[in-house]
Amino acid sequence: MPLYVSIKTNLILTILVVGLLGLGLALASTSVYRDVILDYKRQSLVDLVKIKTRDKMNQLEEYARDLGNSLKTSTTFRQALGNNDPEALHDTLEQQFHQYFVTANILRLERLVVFTTDFEPLAESSAGNTTLKHAGSVCPDLIEQAEQRQGAARLQILATLCKNNGHPYYTVLLPLGGLNPNGYLEVVTAPTPSLSPIEDELGMPVQIRLPDGNPLYRSQQWPESRNNGLIARYSLNTTNRREPALLIEVYDDTRQMYQELQNTRDIILLLSAIVIALVTAVALFLLRRTLIRPLQMLNSHLQRLHGDNKLLGEQILSRSNIIEVNQLVDDFNLMAAELHDLYGRLERMAYTDPLTHLPNRGLFNDYIDYLLNQYSGSGKRFALFLIDLDDFKLVNDEFGHEAGDMLLCEIALRMDNVLRTPTLTENQGISLADIASHDLLVRLGGDEFAVVLPEIASNEQIDEIATKLTATIRSPINIHNTSLATHLSIGITIYPDDGNGRTSLLHRADVAMYHAKNHKLDYCFYHHEMTESRISRR
């Protein structure tokens, strides 16, 4: 079943659908943007952690070097090294774990190892709670790398991040004994305590854990649930083997960002809704001006036409800004004019006698009804003449139908000319409004005519016209060079004296007419005693 909707509804529905699509797109794009923003934010945080980690590792190297420097410049240590005394060296190394760098938590010292120039371990010391289980070098790769060096390179300080027993260690190897090294010192530190201050610098909770997931450090603010934020993870690799040694994670609470995104989205949606509402209002306004109003005018005109055919030729004069609407109005006007013309012709055909061009019985009946309606209770009077041509059949039989027709036309013409206002005018459109208050001559059929005389002031007026009618016919009529004499019989009724309805008036006029014909009278007024007492005038 087809769905019928107005242009206005159509437009509103279209704009609503477009608006909803826009809304959906805005929501979808917000989600996409949020994901993109999150990715960027996570990557930025990873980069930030990477930079901070590098700084911290450089700082750790600096501290380890300072610790080594302070050790190698101590006289006790130099003497122990010069004497190649492992026990004295061990004692000196042991004391380092109680030095400022360690006690002030600047670095977490795990082990100190002194090597000979051939990288043979000479002495070592480890912290009491160290995770290191085996004696000797913590980063064998570093020692191997140091051994392979030649010339001046043997004097360079080496630093490396390595793994020992699954744990990360940051180790610095320093030459001992000035520009001609007489040994090496390996300073082994745990990097985690040096990395944990990142939390304060970034202002975010930090978690540092081993690649296997075992946590080494976790900020107090580290959340139990991570649903409200994102985690950026940076993997710190060992220097030589490039394998993950530590995972440094920072947590960023994204609730505020989400809230701001939400607010921005809400503002955009609100603005969109306002824009859509404005567009709808403007579109409706324009549509009303350009399309709906002209169409409504057209529709209302059609409704008026439906009730009154007289308005058929009336033109719509209003114009629109829309070419198509104007075209429609023009076409409608053209069609209305053609219909008006056609309707007029049809009306004439329906109301006109084709032979005499006089109005026919149809118009006569309508006119009588019209007058009855108009005159009812007004005190006005009208007269009805029923006219019959005497012996017309003889004319037809003797001279033929053509002559009879010509006779009828001539009689019609003569009678019409006698009336106060001739019926046969320019043969314009015949309508009741046109002929109201006109004398009307009609041909009822055959040789029977009728005359309606509205607004009769006196019976003398009727007498005068009836007399003129009979007189004008009395003059011979020339048909085909033959002079024909005819005679009329007229029966007259008067509204409201002789009846209140068309049928009664006609019937009584007919009675009066036959009365005239039977009594050889020109015309006869109806009288209710007509069948008993015949009134006639000649």
Added chain:
Amino acid sequence: MLFFLLGNAFATAEEEIVEHIPGVNKVNAEELIELVGQIPQMLIIDSRIVSDRAHGYIEGSTSLPDIDTDCGSLAEIIPDKSHPTLFYCNGPKCGRSANAVQIAQKCGYTNLHWFFGGFEEWREKKYPYIKK
């Protein structure tokens, strides 16, 4: 006139960076280490002022700022005119070591070495230094 003066000022500033001193052996960090390995009695003189030296110095070096360098102060440190002696300061832009070397030259010292890159190069190349 102003441009002329400014031009001269810049020209002077550029001219202050001395890159070659005739009769003096210009070395880099590695050559310095090799040299010390070959000549253990090499005397290393730090021509920087004391506050600069506090940031760190090459182990075994002796402090003698260029502003204090003259034939007398040199004679107190260097045993004889032909003793191998190396000067350094903060780096190429420092100019103090170049100044001190030229003073030593004028004082008649003949076995002069000049570490042009100075402490900047030394530290960058991760060679050990002492900081007190």
